[in-house]
Amino acid sequence: MVVMETDAVSLTAVTKSFGAVRAVDGLTLTIPRGSTVALLGPNGAGKSTTIGMLLGLIPPDSGKAALFGLDPGQAVRRGLAGAMPQEGGLIPRVTIGELLTFLAGTYPAPLPLDQVLALAQMTGLRNRRVDKLSGGQAQRVRFAMALIGDPGLIVLDEPTAALDVEARREFWNGMRTLAGRGKTILFSTHHLGEADEQADRFVVIDRGRVVADGTSTEIKKIVALTTVSVTAPAEVGWLGDLPGVRRMEVRGDRAHLRSADPDATVMALAEAGAVRNLEVAPAGLEDAFVALTSKETV
Numbered sequence: 001m002v003v004m005e006t007d008a009v010s011l012t013a014v015t016k017s018f019g020a021v022r023a024v025d026g027l028t029l030t031i032p033r034g035s036t037v038a039l040l041g042p043n044g045a046g047k048s049t050t051i052g053m054l055l056g057l058i059p060p061d062s063g064k065a066a067l068f069g070l071d072p073g074q075a076v077r078r079g080l081a082g083a084m085p086q087e088g089g090l091i092p093r094v095t096i097g098e099l100l101t102f103l104a105g106t107y108p109a110p111l112p113l114d115q116v117l118a119l120a121q122m123t124g125l126r127n128r129r130v131d132k133l134s135g136g137q138a139q140r141v142r143f144a145m146a147l148i149g150d151p152g153l154i155v156l157d158e159p160t161a162a163l164d165v166e167a168r169r170e171f172w173n174g175m176r177t178l179a180g181r182g183k184t185i186l187f188s189t190h191h192l193g194e195a196d197e198q199a200d201r202f203v204v205i206d207r208g209r210v211v212a213d214g215t216s217t218e219i220k221k222i223v224a225l226t227t228v229s230v231t232a233p234a235e236v237g238w239l240g241d242l243p244g245v246r247r248m249e250v251r252g253d254r255a256h257l258r259s260a261d262p263d264a265t266v267m268a269l270a271e272a273g274a275v276r277n278l279e280v281a282p283a284g285l286e287d288a289f290v291a292l293t294s295k296e297t298v
């Protein structure tokens, strides 16, 4: 008999309203162990509320949230999930080392302090007081706080918002080390390029619902077509009938073909001898994201 491992995250039809605002609207999301998932969506889409519900901080109005098959609050107390809030008060007048040692004592099987400091790129900062930190350093302390219990699931709400480019790179190095150890990582972000590099799955939320869920390539395919362009031949009408082409537009001396099957389109162009100054531009994640979440009224 095959024993199914419980998923790291399981949200089933969760709904949460604040007064008249339905922040999350019947959202279902399952994250198996070991994946790195990016949660994307415009401002107010419901990302933070979703994260709050899966950490047991916000009780859903209806539906069910579970972490590793347990009630979320219970899973967090057992150190199975570590979270890093967007911002949050650090206790003043203690050093980073004291704060992390105190927290380590509250978990059954914490990570050694040296390891946590290394993962959070804070090895030299152990004796620094937490109220004497830059925004980026405070962010790293919050990251270390999420890691100290050695959780199987790490949840990060816009983890790199306060970090500069170099600190961001270091941060993701730490995350990749953790992902390599089989940790499940869920993070929300507005940096689509960054998400594209780090995550192996993308969940796009809009108006409290999941509007797309898949790999970066799958998400791009759902909505965005690759643009194949060539120097326009004398006659252009036939270009619109080539395999894969959904739309054709001539601007200046160039013909732009929006194609669902760019390989087939390029082959057909080559057979017809119409490949002068050929360019193929794949759709970006940004295009896909805008198309998925644009506020068009149906």
Ligand SMILES: Nc1ncnc2c1ncn2[C@@H]1O[C@H](COP(=O)(O)OP(=O)(O)OP(=O)(O)O)[C@@H](O)[C@H]1O
Pocket (backbone or CB within 6 Å): 018, 019, 021, 022, 023, 024, 041, 042, 043, 044, 045, 046, 047, 048, 049, 050
């Ligand atoms: N405590 C609250 N009281 C009232 N309304 C709230 C509360 N928390 C969230 N909302 C509303 O619920 C909706 C979803 O908010 P949420 O913070 O979950 O979105 P988000 O996707 O995290 O946005 P952002 O990217 O701006 O952080 C928004 O309309 C927000 O104003």
